[in-house]
Amino acid sequence: MLRVAVVGCVASVAGAQQAAPAITLQVRDYLTLPSAEKLDPTTQQQGEISRVNFLREEPGPDRGRVFLSNLNGPLYILDKKTKELTTYLDFNGRDGRKGIFHRLNFATGYQSGLITVQFDPDYRHNGKFYTIHMEDPKVTASAVPDNASVPRLNVTGYETTAPVxxxxxxxxxxxxxxxxxxxxxxxxxxxxxxxxLRIPYLGHIHPMGDITFDPTARKGSPEWHVMYVSSGDGGSGETLKPITRNNPQRLDTMVGKILRIIPDLSEHTKTSKVSPNGRYRIPDDNPFVNTAGAYGEIWAYGLRNPHRLTWYVDPHGKKPYLIVNVIGLATWETVDIIHKGANYGYSEREGNEHLKANNRTEALPADDRIPVRIGDEPGTEMVKPTYPVLLYPHKDGGGDAISSGFVYEGKIAALKDKFLFGDITTGRIWWADIHEMIAADDGNPATMATMHPVQIEYTDPQGKTETYPNLAPIVTAAYHARGGVAPYMPGYGTPVGKGRADIRLVMDNAQNIYIISKSDGMLRTVTGVTAK
Structure with a gap:
């Protein structure tokens, strides 16, 4: 019988298994990332040393080119052979800067600015890719891109869309x-x-976070060019006013949701309808297209900050599973498997508990159902929430902001079929067996897959090797080495107090594993793995 990591809150996943290996990642520095703009260098809250937030390799035959998004605005190309970093586009045209968007909001300490980049499945033929960035609508400058710094960007005919x-x-x-x-x-x-698409948010937290396409889709298949977009709740689900608190539950808002759209207007014309803004199509098989008052774009709902999406494809049935890492409010960090039309509970649930109006959690009610909401008042239809397959608490041994994650399917046997993920704040990394996670998706809120801690064996630039329980000591040392003036790293977290490692786990197309840490502005790579 497998035992879960959080005693008393979850039940085990049934099934016999050999003792889980103790895994250690061997990590080295790969690249020093560009320094961020310091808004106030005299204070501890000077912001991260770098604000590079994500990495994505372009698809197709290997060119060795990786795109890195910087929240401050630049979108870089990294040549893996030379480690040369080139600015491909700069989104930051705010307050006299030379970039292309004069309304860019890039407040330090938040997921704002240039948030992510994703390539079209047919990028090598059509050159299409997609980005998400945040704007401040109160800025009076034009929202049309300014191509003064990118003269080969043709903005003729560019039109903004009305916010939904x-x-x-x-x-x-x-x-x-x-x-x-x-x-x-x-x-x-x-x-x-x-x-x-343009979506308004209550604040500058929990925005649109990620974009993905079904990796099993091929030309001519129903999923070809169908895009999934994660949309956070903008901080609305923790407010005390019902008019905003219920936004993640309301089907007449796009916040706190997973959206499913077809950006190419020429695709699936017989099985979809053009969106109200005329810029994309809405698939006919989306779950709420025929629900009066609901947004047809919604695929799943009831999520706080579903900031990173990833896929696992079952090699036997070729079934794709869409997995989302969701940053919690006060008690739980979670991983969910996304299902069509499912309600993941927030802001009525957090983790596998009831979330009260004061943002504290308690045991689930005997009648574990939530009213369907379209408009300010709850409807008469009731649905049972869908619960996570992994969770960890805001306590010692846990963290308070789940990082990105992925299922490893590369050449390292010890990591095969393991979902690797971390905590942004503490710098901890865990793994879980993907088959356990799928088994835990059983409708029982108490069932969770087991989380296993990962050790970090780090070799520093001087060749000294030490093993750590998390990345925080490594990031702290590099933060000071790069000129961090405070006695501790920027930011804070519930378990760690002052200072946060601010890590993200990412992979390239060859399943090479990288770790981005914003607090010290470093990109590190996993050079090997030991399992005992």
Whole structure:
């Protein structure tokens, strides 16, 4: 019988298994990332040394080119052979800067600015890719891209879209843009841009976070060019006013959701409808397309901050599983397997507990159902929430902000079929067996897969090797080495107090594993694994 990590809150996943191996990742520095703009260098809250937030390798035959998004605005190309970093596009045209968006909001300490980049499945033929960035609608400058610094960006005919309807005041807007590069071999952009969708958010936390496509889809299949977009709740689900607190539950808002759309208007014309803004299509098989008052774009709902999406494809049945890492509020960090039309509970649930109106959790009610909401008042239809397959608490041994994760399917046998993920704040890394996670997706809120801690064997630039329980000591040392003036790293977290490692786990196309840490501005790579 497998035992779970959080005693008293979850039950075990049934099934016999050999003792789980103790895994250690061998880690080395790979690249020093560009320093971030310091808003106030005299204070501890000076922000991260670098704000590079994500890494994505372009698809197709290996060119050795990786794209890195910097929350401050730059989108870089990294040449893996030379480790040369080139600015491909700079989104930051705020307050006289030379970039292309004059309304860019890039407040330090938050997931704002240039948030992510994703390539079209047919990128090598059509040159299309997609980005998400955050804007401040109160800025009076034009929202149309300024191509003064990118003269080969053709903005003729570019039109913004109206923000979709949401409940409550909107402080920020997130914008999904489709880019078409006419020369994908070049290091600077040349081509056109098209705004696809603009969503308003209550604040500058929990925005649109990630974009993905089904990796099993092929030309001519129903899923080809069908895009999944994670949309956070903008901080609304923790507010005390019902008009905003219920946003993640309301089907007449796009916040706190997973959206499913077709950005290419020429695709699936017989099985979808054009969106109200005319920029994308809504699949006919989305779960709420025929629900009066609901957004047809919604695929799943009831999520706080579903900031990273990843896939696991069952090698036998070729079934794709969409997995999301969700940052919690006060008690639990979670991993969910996403299902069509499912309600993941927030802001009525957190983890596998009831979330009360004061943002504290308690045991689930005897009648574990939530009313379907369209509008301010709850409806008469009731649904049972779908619960996580992994969770950990905001306590010692846990963390308070789940990082990105993925299922490893590369050449390292010890990591095969393991879901590797971390905690942003503490720098801890864990693994879980993907088959246990799928088995835990059984409708029982008490069933969870087992989390196993990962050790870090780090070799520093001087050749000294030590083993650590997490990345925090490594990041702290590099933070000071790069000029961090405070006695501890920027930010804070519930278990660690002052200072946060601020890590992200990412992979390239060859399943090479990298770790980004914003607090010290470093990109590290996993060079080997030991399992005992």
């Amino acid at each position: 309807r949401t409940s409550g005041p909107a402080e920020r807007e997130c914008v999904l843009i489709e880019w078409t590069d006419t020369n994908t071999a070049d290091k600077t952009f040349q081509g056109t841009a098209r705004e696809v």
